[in-house]
Amino acid sequence: MLQARNGDLETLNVLFERYCGMLYSFFMKRTQEHSLSEDLTQEVFLRVLRYRASFKDDGHFKGWLFGIARNIQNRHWERHYTKSEILNEDLRGEKAIEMIDTRNQPDVEACRSEDTALLYQALEQLSEEKRQIVIMRRIQNLSYAEMARILDCEAKLLKVRVCRAVAELAKHMKTLIKERPYEMPGMQ
Amino acid sequence: MKCLECSDQLLAYLEGELSVDERQRIDDHLSQCDSCRSLLDEISKTCQSLDELPKPSETMTKRFSAALSAYKSGQTEGIRLLQDERRKKSWVWSVTRNGYAQAAIIVFAFLIGILVNESTSIKETNGNRFDVIETELASLKEFTALSLLTQTSAVERLRGLEWLSELNIESEQVLEALYDKLNNDPNINVRFAALETLDTYAEKEEVRRKLVQLLETPNLPMIRAELIKLLVRHAEKDSLPILIQISQDANEDETIRELATWSSQVLQKMKNDEI
Incomplete structure (x- = not known):
């Protein structure tokens, strides 16, 4: 990001490849809409491009990036939806305000099952690094070779790391399903 | 093992x-x-379970890459114009380049002084004079903002747009200037900013109508994409015919075609729900 700030804009393409999946999942969890999540992901990076001069030397890029993402999400909700605010439980010390969309959106794609919501919740319980590689491999369907190029590490090492991350995700899912107050039909 | x-x-x-x-x-x-x-x-x-989650499309990275290229082209053009400007050494040119803005600020400050002075003196009998001064101030603000929009520096044009957004001046001249910046400004940041400013005026039907017309004129793909999204946000169903046309145009940018297809479906659904 420092390189981009200092004029090497091509590095933003690399950053986009690295983080677009995480941003897309971030927005999907909150909007449940595929096209909107893609648009908002683009919007985040357009802001990164336009306001790159404000990134500080000692700044933490992921924190800055997701700060922009939360800002864009909130602005979007303020503009478009009547709000019903529910204070969500703390996720790593942050209070998340969850807005309910009361307007019928014609382009909503599949994504409203409770299991999906639990899966997104489990994903957010992973560390950022683990979440990133799970998303890149299992949601974006990038090959290990592509991931190795983007993340600048060995493919062989990535296979082990992704496996451990998915195993941890499986444990989180199991816990979340057990903690659910009721059993859905057909669930173990 | x-x-x-x-x-x-x-x-x-x-x-x-x-x-x-x-x-x-x-x-x-x-x-x-x-x-x-x-x-x-x-x-x-x-x-x-992960496989069943919606996936980001493969074109997402290409779209951003295209936006980045467009941004860099706009930057290069802006720098070229600035360099042309610096070659002109005439003192008359250097005065008039900022002359309008400087003169406007001096007069503006003078009128502010008058207004402050008037507000501390007899108020009741000066109602009419307040109205006159306010009208003059409004005209001055408009004049200054429009003047900034004609500056050769992209930074100053952006400042002018920021000012217009804050002041929310609704005049024919301002709107025409905004449409011109959206369509013709050599700097992509200025075009984006013009569109953001027009968004604040888009509650007015005539503005939305004009924006629908502008969709028919050529522009950078990222600008057209933002324009389409603006029209959907404002539920402008009169844009349906042009969106359908764009979605079927084989010569159109693929991303814009997809966005036009989605947008026309959204608006059509809204229209059907109203019937």
Whole structure:
């Protein structure tokens, strides 16, 4: 990001490849809409491009990036939806305000099952690094070779790391399903 | 094979990423280890759940890359114009370049002084004079903002747009200037900013109508994309014919075609819901 700030804009393409999946999942969890999540992901990076001069030397890029993402999400909700605010439980010390969309959106794609919501919740319980590689491999369907190029590490090492991350995700899912107050039909 | 070595390879095993020998070793271990079989089952189910999640389209990276290229082209053009400007050494040019803005600020400050002075004197009998001064101030603000929009520096044009957004001046001249910046400004940042400013005026039907017309004129793909999204946000159903046309135009940018298709479906649904 420092390189981009200092004029090497091509590095933003690399950053986009690295983080677009995480941003897309971030927005999907909150909007449940595929096209909107893609648009908002683009919007985040357009802001990164336009306001790159404000990134500080000692700044933490992921924190800055997701700060922009939360800002864009909130602005979007303020503009478009009547709000019903529910204070969500703390996720790593942050209070998340969850807005309910009361307007019928014609382009909503599949994504409203409770299991999906639990899966997104489990994903957010992973560390950022683990979440990133799970998303890149299992949601974006990038090959290990592509991931190795983007993340600048060995493919062989990535296979082990992704496996451990998915195993941890499986444990989180199991816990979340057990903690659910009721059993859905057909669930173990 | 020990469990730790096996467990680290289970995902690769599921994905078919192992060699024949490696796969055989895992099979042998799994046939004797309940714990690893159970872990394999959990990993498999989790992968199935992940596979069912919506995926970002493959064109997302290309779209951003295109936006970045457009931005860099706009920057290059802006720098070229600035360099042309600096070559002109006439003192008359350097005065008039900022002359309008400077003169406007001096007069503006003078009128502010008058207004402050008036507000501390007799108020009741000066109602009419307040109105006159306010009208003059409004005209001055408009004049200054429009003047900034004609400056050769992109930074100053952006400042002018920022000012217009804050002041929310509704005049024919301002709107025409905004449409011109959106369509013709050499700097992509200025075009984006013009569109953002027009968004604040888009509650007015005539503005939305004009924006629909502008969709028919050529522009950078990212600007057209933002324009389409603006029209959908404002539920402008009169844009349906042009959106359908764009979605069927083989010469149109692929991303814009997809966006126009989605947008026309959204608006059509809104229209049907109203009937």
